[in-house]
Amino acid sequence: MPKDLLRRDLAEEVTARVLDGRLAADSRVNEVHLARELGVSRTPLREAMIGLADRGLLVSAPGRGFLVPAFDLAEARRLYPLVAELEALGLRWTSPEDLTGVTDGLDRIADEMAAACTASADLSEMDDRWHTLLLSRCTNSHLLRLIAQTKPLLKRYDTSYFGGPERALESVEEHRRIAELIRASDLPAASALLVRNWVKTVAFLGTGD
Template sequence: MTITRRPLREQIRDEVLTRLVRGDHPVGERINEGELADELGVSRTPLREALAGLAQEGVLELRPNRGFWLLPLTVDEVKETYPIIGALEAFALRQCDIQVLAESVPRLNELAQRMLDVDPLEAGRIDDQWHDELLKSCPNKRLLQLIKAQKTVVHRYEFAYFTSRKRIMRAETEHRLIAKAILERDMDRAAGELVGNWTVDPGVLREVFG
């Protein structure tokens, strides 16, 4: 038996992030450390470590002497963050092993298909898996780590974002086009499509932000 002894701060991080993503906490509001610590049944020390980490990633803001605040979801944040991820992933894709990529295509298409069959929430998770599978042969591990951190920020949006069936279908289409480009060994096109995959269309932005 492998007894789990994960540091408390990590467990807290996961739980807090889940709550924030789930929308339990009012957006744009202060987080009361004492209250939250009590709820979670832990002390403020590891909680603060977890919150500080999320602040550094850009999910929260830490105002001196005012505490942690859940940053509001803004159009700007979407407009800024998604393209960054697009650029990073395209860059990562170019460092991937083309042979491994080609071998991944069946799995990629399988995942693309599955996105259509599940509920919107699960779709976001599968979308993640798709991108992980795509970039798994990128030797620049630091780059992959960076991409992962950026995605944490946008995960908050996927609730609003992937609830649109249209959006899921668009993602599916794009995923298949990228897979096709890979099979044809056209990495320029694949990278271009990948950037496009991280481009939010204005219509959806209006839909989400009004």
């Protein structure tokens, strides 16, 4: 396998383990054990983790290797509004005609999310698909790269937000309303609601409700 492809695949695997908790928050990554488990040498694994440290998903600690960051609500409260504004910018930089073409798909995913609320299922994957589809017609690759690099930092906090059915249903209704506003060609209102949907998450973080 080409070196760049191997490094990318390893970065994706380590990212997945951080986000789902297999690599626990506020713990040290055992590089020897992880390399053996993944069937690779430590060199490409370390290179992949250096890249993840540059993106903030890991912390490089001299003499200790790599650490998984502890949960930091202050960081989350800074990052959610940032992602909100970046996504809203992506929405505004997409033509209304192109956006209208994705609204039916947005509604279908929102329906899946609503059904999952009653089943107490994990909504984060469906929410990811909804937001990915929303931005799928944006052609600004630099903006999309910024969003892709920043959003994984928030994934560990999603459970705090989608923790209850009432809160989740409220969020789903806002997703539906955003699609309605796009159909009505009211992109300023759609962008404002998108930002509000993201930013209100901050109020729930760490409440345990």
